[in-house]
Amino acid sequence: MTNMVITETVTPENIKIEKEVIKIDNLRKGFDNEGILKNLSLKLFDGENLVVLGKSGSGKSVLIKCIVRLLTPDQGTINVFGENVNGLNNNDLADMRKKIGFLFQSGALYDSMTIKQNLEFPLRRIHKNLSRKEIDKKVEETLENVGLADTLNKMPSQLSGGMRKRASLARTIVVDPMIMLYDEPTTGLDPVTSDEISSLINDIQKKYKTSSIVITHDIECARATADRIIMLDDGEVYMEGTIKDFEKSADALISSFFKKQK
Amino acid sequence: MKNISPDIKKFIKLPDVKKRVIKLSDKTIKTTQTANLFLADVGDFFLFLFRTTIEAFSREFEFQEFLRQCYQIGNKTLPLISVTGIVIGLVLTIQSRPVLVDFGAVSMLPGMVAVSIIREMGPVVTGLICAGRIGSGMGAELGSMKVTEQIDAMEVSSTNPIRFLVVTRVLAATLMIPLLVLYADALGIMGSWAGANIKGDVPFVLFFSQAFRYIGFMDLLPAVIKTFFFGAAIGFVGCYKGYTAGRGTESVGKAATSAVVLSSLLVIIIDLIAVQITDML
Incomplete structure (x- = not known):
């Protein structure tokens, strides 16, 4: 594996040195001759929550799937901790993925396993030196952090939608990732549970010191979690800024997007 | 077209023949697409078989x-x-x-x-x-x-x-x-x-x-x-x-x-x- 390189960039907004953990340049990805992402470039800085907003079909989920190479880009480069994801061999890719937590839109809990086994599964594979006791302790602690301490031996089918999402979040953070990728974390949840998930995203950022990309079209989630927002439209970055910049914007697309969800 | 007899030219201009030719070309395209999909499926099948065989001999069983x-x-x-x-x-x-x-x-x-x-x-x-x-x-x-x-x-x-x-x-x-x-x-x-x-x-x-x-x-x-x-x-x-x-x-x-x-x-x-x-x- 190549050495980890952290590039440093001076951002004009706050004139302070920030470390780039993800740097995407001119990313293109399409399916069946139809371009989904067209020349997309963005950066994720250390410790920040970057929210990516956009309509359905604007390529938000494709973007984060390209970051972990679940999808292979047609063109462009994706650097995670300075390493070009597309140039990694299978072993290096597996090592890189260990640093990234991915919360799927559907939760993607393993149906045939209990919640405890769901959490143990990645933990055993990523932290191979942990003893049985340490694994049990870590699983219990993590479930407690997401408020699901009493679901240890339950099957995913016995949990509600919000609980499944939290269990899935627990499975993602149990391996102490450095970057979190959230794919529509509040989709299909009621407003109260959505707020709980948004709070959890913030808690995780503080407690585990993660850098995150949150893919969403839920303005409330964006408002609660975003340090910075990028809006995608037609596979390109349409606007970048803080939540205040977006709320003030007179642009027709932005304002309609925000007004429609008020 | 210069060497083709006027009778054949008349025959080609007939609307019924044109329709048949269009139908035939459509069928050819569809058959080619089906054949392509079939070949792609066969290729995927053998690729999957190859990957499975390789992984079967992996040390991390x-x-x-x-x-x-x-x-x-x-x-x-x-x-x-x-x-x-x-x-x-x-x-x-x-x-x-x-x-x-x-x-x-x-x-x-x-x-x-x-x-x-x-x-x-x-x-x-x-x-x-x-x-x-x-x-x-x-x-x-x-x-x-x-x-x-x-x-x-x-x-x-x-x-x-x-x-x-x-x-x-x-x-x-x-x-x-x-x-x-x-x-x-x-x-x-x-x-x-x-x-x-x-x-x-x-x-x-x-x-x-x-x-x-x-x-x-x-x-x-x-x-x-x-x-x-x-x-x-x-x-x-x-x-x-x-x-x-x-x-x-x-x-x-x-x-x-x-x-x-x-x-x-x-x-x-x-x-x-x-x-x-x-x-x-």
């Missing part, structure tokens, strides 16, 4: 999952195989007995039934039942895992899904199906003994000594060898169909159905090839 799959396959299929095994032996005996009585060869009944069960009926019927039970189960399970992004989740948590899900299932099916066939064979002969006792009184020891008198090593060996291929085919097709299922829930049903159809077909084809090879020996 998922032994626990392999044992779990062995248990699942054996445990889920055992009741069905038990009933089928007994019924095969029973029915074969009841149906054959009158013919053998006519020929005065009723003493050959145990041997005939035992040879039929061990060489052909046991392996093929068990293979087809396993294709239905195990093939569809694997197709549906992996298909639903694909639809609900569980396979993707496995991949991002640094687990090789082919190694964890496919290799373990294929190897478990390859190991367990021969064992299930031997079990079905044994129950089949027991069923035959029960059938022989419906119209007469045949002692257990006499029946079995008669049955095994006619069974040679070359009856058992090819029959057992082909069941390993049945198991590998059923496991592989079930996993392939599930793993390559589409994104919608409808594709889960399609994956299960096509897994059953293809693996049943493969069981019959493998049996045909095995019979030809055995016949040559």
